[in-house]
Amino acid sequence: MRVEKVNENTLRVSMTREDLSQRGLKILDLLGNRERVLEFFLSILHEVDEDNDFASDAPVTFQVMPNDGGIDLLITKMNKDNDMPEEMRRFFEPEANGVGGEADEDEAA
Structure with missing residues (x-):
């Protein structure tokens, strides 16, 4: 596995088929089990x-x-104030995902 810092917000991780195999994965596994994929990404x-x-606390x-035969992972740390497109900013806002906002305030009252 090779790691390169592209800039202050981005890492490029190059993994061979052997690197994936050592972690118990095949490339096609990245299309399947969501929990396993999340676990893999977080472990990397x-x-x-x-x-x-x-x-x-910034989204990644x-x-x-x-x-x-392997994969390249670009891991990017998003700056919620500057770098993130509006669509992604709305996605990561708690209110947009049913967390917080008026509904929770009403329930708390």
Whole structure:
């Protein structure tokens, strides 16, 4: 596995088929079990984020691209104020996902 810091908000993790196999995965597994995929992504993030730069409260996105029999992962830390497109900002806002907002305030009253 090779890790490259693209910029302060993005890491590129290049994994071979052997790297995936050592973690008990095949490329096609990334299309299947959602919980297993999430567990895999989080384990990679914890492994490569040695300085805990990406362990903040900001959302993190993963992009997966095939490469020579393996995969490249682009792990991007989103800055909710500046970098995030409006559609993604709404997605990550608690009110947009049924958490917080007026409905919860009404229930609490």
